[in-house]
Amino acid sequence: MSYFENVPQVKYEGKNSKNPFAFKFYNPDEVILGKKMKDHLRFAMAYWHTLNADGTDPFGSGTLDRTYGKPDTMERAYAKADAAFDLMTKLGIEYFCFHDVDVCPQGNSLEEFKKNLSDITDYFKKKMDETGIKLLWGTANVFGNPRYMSGAGTSPNVDSFVCAAAQIKNAIDATIKLGGLGYVFWGGREGYDTLLNTDMDFELKNLARLLTMARNYARSQGFKGVFYIEPKPKEPTKHQYDFDAATAIGFLRANGLADDFRMNIENNHATLAMHTFQHELRTSAINGMFGSVDANQGDDMLGWDTDMFPSNVYDCTLAMYEVIKAGGFTTGGLNFDSKVRRQSYTPEDIAYAHILDMDSFALGLRAAAALIEDGRIDKFIEERYSSWKSEIGEAILADKCTLDQLEAAAGERWDTKVPSGREEYLQEIINSVLFSL
Amino acid sequence: MSYFENVPQVKYEGKNSKNPFAFKFYNPDEVILGKKMKDHLRFAMAYWHTLNADGTDPFGSGTLDRTYGKPDTMERAYAKADAAFDLMTKLGIEYFCFHDVDVCPQGNSLEEFKKNLSDITDYFKKKMDETGIKLLWGTANVFGNPRYMSGAGTSPNVDSFVCAAAQIKNAIDATIKLGGLGYVFWGGREGYDTLLNTDMDFELKNLARLLTMARNYARSQGFKGVFYIEPKPKEPTKHQYDFDAATAIGFLRANGLADDFRMNIENNHATLAMHTFQHELRTSAINGMFGSVDANQGDDMLGWDTDMFPSNVYDCTLAMYEVIKAGGFTTGGLNFDSKVRRQSYTPEDIAYAHILDMDSFALGLRAAAALIEDGRIDKFIEERYSSWKSEIGEAILADKCTLDQLEAAAGERWDTKVPSGREEYLQEIINSVLFSL
Amino acid sequence: MSYFENVPQVKYEGKNSKNPFAFKFYNPDEVILGKKMKDHLRFAMAYWHTLNADGTDPFGSGTLDRTYGKPDTMERAYAKADAAFDLMTKLGIEYFCFHDVDVCPQGNSLEEFKKNLSDITDYFKKKMDETGIKLLWGTANVFGNPRYMSGAGTSPNVDSFVCAAAQIKNAIDATIKLGGLGYVFWGGREGYDTLLNTDMDFELKNLARLLTMARNYARSQGFKGVFYIEPKPKEPTKHQYDFDAATAIGFLRANGLADDFRMNIENNHATLAMHTFQHELRTSAINGMFGSVDANQGDDMLGWDTDMFPSNVYDCTLAMYEVIKAGGFTTGGLNFDSKVRRQSYTPEDIAYAHILDMDSFALGLRAAAALIEDGRIDKFIEERYSSWKSEIGEAILADKCTLDQLEAAAGERWDTKVPSGREEYLQEIINSVLFSL
């Protein structure tokens, strides 16, 4: 009996279908802007939330059975892997992502953990060969164990740093072994709870050291993929060092890491930092740092990482608009780093949730493509900036002007009229296109 | 030359129209759930933002010309009224709302102000007769003048209270004269900036006094309409006494005002109070306090009243869902208490903005009706609560149980399984319906 | 070997002491405003956070050893009780509070749980007699178990309601047995995650039913104490029905419960609702609903319940100012519903944290008393409202005025000058007094 036995193969049935186990908008092989939907979207399943998270929250115990009918040994690890590949196959998800500790027991020593990780990745490899499913990225969980309570790369305790290094090395090895396209660093507990006990300068330098070592090691082992930073502003620490894309990019550049790293932007982390999802994607793109996406959505009324499955098609549309404008995913993809709600505790809910998110992003892709084909927004922007094509505009853009020269030109421009920003007109275009798909 | 001379009569052209001066979704006479769209929606124009707000913000001066080519006397008041009725006619908006000070100069004395108000409402009456446009509600601005810097009904200064009473009396008179369906109290500066200088108990009791006097006066003059409280949590004061619907309803009940008052719920005020628009509508409805709506939308990333024209169709859908479930508008309607963005400074932008909001709510209405006709959500809820139709459930609902009796029944229920909340499944229904309109 | 063996008896040593195990400001028997400090403050230890919380958070496992060297049976329950009374004795804390599930294992059935609860409360009784420590209030945890995933009193599942009723009955019995002064209802999961699956009206009515049954039962058993609602706006649910004091008071009044219930105000919950601690206390007091306090402090930069030990003396001062103005605690007290930070994992940190909070509130009490004795703030307020002692003011306050009459009086008051609010001057008084203690 399989965990997802009540979940059938999920197929595209079109928007009028009322079959809860069908896609209404995601039609994987349909071609949009010259590329198949599935190749635009590159969906990935997040092993941890999807297979491990049991609904425990700070106010109550787990509601979702995630034992897979097995004791907490490698037996469960294999059963869980079976469930994972079964789910991906049924949904047509072609990528997955994992932390080291998600996939096997940690055992009582580093040695045991290495052994377990080796065994389960052998099993993954076999499953991947059978199904064609690929690894979008790997990562190490260096925040959950009490040894990382004060951070890993930024711990005041050198031993924490050393242990994190060991875990990262093995997670990189596993990623390479499975042909992973990328390797992610999410901040975990790299941050502080109070500056009263923190040497922030020291900690940030050590964080750069750890990333540098990891990069050097991976490259020495032949890893050709991309490293990602996944920014987040708060939680679990009061201040996470990778606050947002601008902060992380500044940090990477200051530490000589910008060539190897890109951003893994999460919608929920963006909004916790009081940025839109679109803003974080744009910031990444214009800095040459666009990489991958964690698609989970937050609740703007709530101040923590709710990690909901994406359902807001406005967000999905503007995100896909940025993705397409940035040239589309190359090594990256759309990872569903999302949790079913604690009350949605049946295995079927996991399928419903993925159908929701895949359909939402399918709609987003359709709408983004339609907006680009429509062309009114692009044209509006071009016209709005057209005054820069004047003589003085081009001189400024060519860095040929001084303040004196501009002062001489200012008098006659003193009563200039800026063109209307037309925000409401543009919003109407969005709605017109979105609701005419 | 009219202010809106570049705005043509706006008509429904359907969703594929690219005419910026056409409705794509709002088809006023189309029948939905047995009623014309325009009668479901009862759109109203807000005189103040639409005709008066000039784009001044705390960081810069006005960008929108709101002089109507006239000096700041009654001449301008008449020109502005012409523009107002021209705009409503071109857009097919059948209601409007105003504050006393929006429509005419305040002059240098109460007497001058009364005269001006009397003259302009005579003019309104004529315009209303000509066009068939009606007054949704009137109100008095008892917060802008420095005499109200510390509140009106809640001022520590008795003179402020007296002046507010005079303004409110005249605004009620004007409302009655124009056949207004309602009269609104928005909190203005009824609140505090610091408890260090505030006798909150005294102030709240005075607020109740003022509302009571106003109710009594209006009824004595034959006013049959509804009074509304419009909750807002913050801004301009640090704490506004009418924080949210629950607070305002509690206040009205405690002061014997619940029979005459209803809620005027604003989306932007809801979200500033960390509630959804839907929540505030539901709270009003289940307390028998559903009344009217200010439809403007906020930006969840920003902490002030942005008063944007509504564009988010999810919000509009869930709002119209509540409106329909509450029985629809009777005396109330959808007032666009919204400002064009400061950069959208042309008269055409005002038309674009109203087309945006009317289309957004038209979509919301279509979607809400479709969800109700679809029936899956209603059915899901019915099933979710079906265990209450058991013997013990009915006994509890009939108030026939004691804790002892329930304890006796608990043992066998100790391992009860609650049905899944299915939030993701329900979200997929929303998207399916919304994107199949 | 005791859990707190490294914690000595903590004594008052005055503000220049550098002994980390000494009070610098809390001098329990010192008389302030005619009453001993300890009788003003009535400190209580929260059994759950102090003895049970192990530092688990959504991103990692526990860091604090809370096994008390025993297996998870009644053996641990007794060892934990020993630690609890040892800590309270060493700190001079005279009250405690508990949930049913904090103090003993839940077992596998209601019967087992009842037995365990009976045994441990026998043990408590003995300990209380020995030490003189009293029970401030009891409560039931009807939110942690999966059966309450969708609420207890507001569950869509009748069985959850029945089980909650059973737990509450037994928790009331335990409270009565131990002479508890109060019984608290914190909202737990009484709220909703999405209105899409929720009948809010039905749920609120059931909540009132449960509270009514509980009140009736307790009174029938001779309970003379106070019932408390502890408002919280969010978390764990998206919307908690007891959002804030105003909401909870409105609910109690609408359901005939206002005579038996008071508010238990928590600082962290106040700020999550975007209110100050002082505001929630004032709101309770002016509605005759002032009761008890949970003193834990939040972090305004973070959007969740951080439950920190109070350290901000401004907050403590303004809170104690309200407590004193409200007549002081009668049945209530100051409960430290606070968690040591996850990185503060030693038993000594628990003592440090309580010394911090007790000293912070001692400072708050000293400052509040000094402000009242200073008198400048009271005098300022009196003068600020003095215009209400005029003829017209008194007529209004006596409800003898109509809008017409006030209009007649308004003309000559049209240019009234409101007295300055002097917020900065008042802040300087606060600082002057606070830093001259």
Added chain:
Amino acid sequence: MSYFENVPQVKYEGKNSKNPFAFKFYNPDEVILGKKMKDHLRFAMAYWHTLNADGTDPFGSGTLDRTYGKPDTMERAYAKADAAFDLMTKLGIEYFCFHDVDVCPQGNSLEEFKKNLSDITDYFKKKMDETGIKLLWGTANVFGNPRYMSGAGTSPNVDSFVCAAAQIKNAIDATIKLGGLGYVFWGGREGYDTLLNTDMDFELKNLARLLTMARNYARSQGFKGVFYIEPKPKEPTKHQYDFDAATAIGFLRANGLADDFRMNIENNHATLAMHTFQHELRTSAINGMFGSVDANQGDDMLGWDTDMFPSNVYDCTLAMYEVIKAGGFTTGGLNFDSKVRRQSYTPEDIAYAHILDMDSFALGLRAAAALIEDGRIDKFIEERYSSWKSEIGEAILADKCTLDQLEAAAGERWDTKVPSGREEYLQEIINSVLFSL
């Protein structure tokens, strides 16, 4: 008759004084840590809020008379300057800051404005010579005029850029003329309201161009002072490009401006970005970017720039702690970019507000010095990081380790125990020191 005629010379009278026009804590010539208080604090008056802001807010007109009894011509400009220097002299404030448009009328053309600016700065020069008051920094307001509605350096309209360049040139000239120690760029409207109409990449590059031109021009004119960026996350635009210190520093470095620019950190802007004031100062310092401070305080319950006079001594203490640790102010200082509350409308309130802020920072300085002299916090941090002085720690810090080597060392460290973070203990030290001054 002078504007501040009711404000006497303000002197230090010690903490027991009840004279509202006396300092209770600020004793300018008292030596702390080897330096006079006034030289630690370097207070500056902000010309705009203090002399110009009239209390207008989005909901009402001005409450403060800021006409200085003169028509709005150069006459008023001179009268205002007299008031400014009178106030600074009475308070003992030795620095001031101004925008170009604060100090004189803008006239109807650039030429008129230049003439006015030249005249008023002549007058300033004379006043400065007479009083010894100095210019902390100058700046240009390139956000208030409608020509800057879409930004200045980041405008889609080239004319706006040209006009801004002219204003900045003249403001730099004025700064040099008056011996200003710095020149500030606050973001104004450099940001966006919606990405739908924005070429963010283009705009950011233009912003760098403008800063570069300004730097080059000023240096060519012999300016030796420091340029400052003043970060702010939101308001007036939805997204301000200089979101926070990390973002601004990254931008400056990426554009070759890091040698000439430093941060001007504002407390209220820090908290709007969800950072503490201390965090922004620390971030600046560890990046070699510590510069100057705008000391105004926000209200964490409100989502806009409240610009309150600082009163929270915790904030002042931690800020001064960072200032001292960063080596103290060199070219920078503490500018009171604060507004009296709209209800605090008398000239005396301006004096009360400055007494509040100067006393609050005096307390902060005293407390910071006491914490440093106490030494417990420094010592705690040193010990917390002491494991890094081990062999492996030093190897890592010397960049001599690889992941392989660390993996080899990890096994025996797998069960490492991180030292307690002791946050509560450290908070108790803060309170002990603060309330023993």
